[in-house]
Amino acid sequence: MNTPLRSIAHFDLDAFFVSVEVLKNPSLRGKPLIVGGDGQRGIVAACSYEARKFGIQSAMPSLTAKRLCPQAVFLKGSYHEYSHYSRLVTQIIADAVPLYEKASIDEFYVDLTGMEKFFGVSRYTRELREKIIRETGLPISYGLSANKLVSKMATNEAKPNGFLEVAHGKETDFLWPLTVDKIPMVGKQTQEQLRAIGIDRIGQLAATPVQQLEFVFGKWGRKLWEKANGMYDSPVEAYSEQKSLSHENTFGEDSSDVPFLHKELVRLTEKNAYDLRKEEKFTGCVTVKLRYDDFTTVSKQEVIDYTALDNVLLAKVKDLLTKLYQRGRKVRLVGVKFSHLVPMSMQMNLFDNSAEKLQLFKAVDTIKDQFGKGAVMKATGLPPGKKNS
Structure with a gap:
């Protein structure tokens, strides 16, 4: 019996904290918003896409964000509201799919392998996204592919409030034109090391001999090569509220x-x-x-x-x-x-x-x-x- 090709969707609520604040107060829509403290020691916890255009990003000191965008609106935010909407989205997903993983308060992986027999995975994933938007009012993006890595990267390319599906066998077509910083867990240091050996694009990384990468990065070098070639077999880990x-x-x-x-x-x-x-x-x-x-x-x-x-x-x-x-x-x-x-x-x-x-x-x-x-x-x-x- 042939093993069915996997179908893994990655869902990510767009600018989650900010989206919840806009849902509570629609007059904030379209403004550069920052969730976080605005005092001397304040930190940007989240920011709207309008704020990001000014170079503002998460973990940035609030004073720096103010300097970059003096007109930005600072919001203290609410743990309670974010927890509530996270649970609401979780329940919608739990009711709709056989296996899902809650990767964070605003991020989910869904294993839809085998469902093509009944619905059509592409259609079902789009309908699930539409249901989440309809029932919560929150924007959400997704990527769909054969594994968690490619799906997450597809989601990042689809944002804000969009979706991108990578067909089986087309993983490298999608990955190779992208820059290496698009690979999850590749930080500035790794990116600089790769550039030092002439690697800027994922396609270049995929074409580099594994031995050369292992010489520079050790075991991480092989992982980088595998990711560059779309190879990733980590399963969706079933989420249960009873795990304790x-x-x-x-x-x-x-x-x-x-x-x-x-x-x-x-x-x-x-x-x-x-x-x-x-x-x-x-x-x-x-x-x-x-x-x-x-x-x-x-x-x-x-x-x-x-x-x-x-x-x-x-x-x-x-x-x-x-x-x-x-x-x-x-x-x-x-x-x-x-x-x-x-x-x-x-x-x-x-x-x-x-x-x-x-x-x-x-x-x-x-x-x-x-x-x-x-x-x-x-x-x-x-x-x-x-x-x-």
């Missing part, structure tokens, strides 16, 4: 001491948050679990705005404990679970003042890696008798 990170603890002695229960949940939450950041993920749902001394087990979960910040997660865990715990009852086990996991996106990391907080928590993570997870923790998470030692 969790920690729990069974006590040596049952307890009804609320400060003690809170301290244990702080400790477990910090362990979860550490694991979350190590996996470069955000969570969108928090669950607290209690098991009483009679083995009755109860839990409560709430959907939250996507985050990886300790302070946000600890506040939600404390709130859930307050809602869940029946005072006076002895508890033998507590647990914390994070689910609805999505890969971190650069834009969310740069958002508002969360960038500084995330870097702070990552710095603490580094200390834990070096000296052990118990090297740094909140005072409320310390074992009894340790706070003043």
Whole structure:
């Protein structure tokens, strides 16, 4: 039996933060918009295509953006709104396709292999895009090809608010005229190294002997050659909101001491948050679990705005404990679970003042890696008798 040719679509919500802001306030349409702080230490988290014409881009200091475009409109933005619309698009895709991967808050891969028997992949993908636009009001682009790499690159060429389909066998026709910086993960340093050996276009890269590339770049050289030739076999990884990170603890002695229960949940939450950041993920749902001394087990979960910040997660865990715990009852086990996991996106990391907080928590993570997870923790998470030692 012949293996069917793969059909992989890559969907990307165009200038997602900005598009949501325009949806909320249509009078902003067509203006140079910047989502991010506008103070001395502000960073551009996202910008409209009108702002990009002035040379503004994500991760740029806001003061630089102001200098490039004094008339730009700065918006603080809303984690809540972006999380809401991300979930809305996710649900539309989940209802429409058998297998999809949520690559970030605004980016999706969809495996449509085999569906040509029933619908016609090209038509079905276009109709899915139209449905997302119709039901959310947000612009979205897609690329369709035989693999994730080519589809993502096709999406980038199709933006804004368009689509590009690369037929099977035509991958190199599409890739080779493009410049090497269009390849995902090829940064300025790699681009400069390639130019130093006379390579500017992907076609030139594809024609370069693998041994020469490996001599310059090591193992990355072969990967570059494979990408230049449209070779990429990474599968679409099925997304499930049930995939989770969790920690729990069974006590040596049952307890009804609320400060003690809170301290244990702080400790477990910090362990979860550490694991979350190590996996470069955000969570969108928090669950607290209690098991009483009679083995009755109860839990409560709430959907939250996507985050990886300790302070946000600890506040939600404390709130859930307050809602869940029946005072006076002895508890033998507590647990914390994070689910609805999505890969971190650069834009969310740069958002508002969360960038500084995330870097702070990552710095603490580094200390834990070096000296052990118990090297740094909140005072409320310390074992009894340790706070003043």
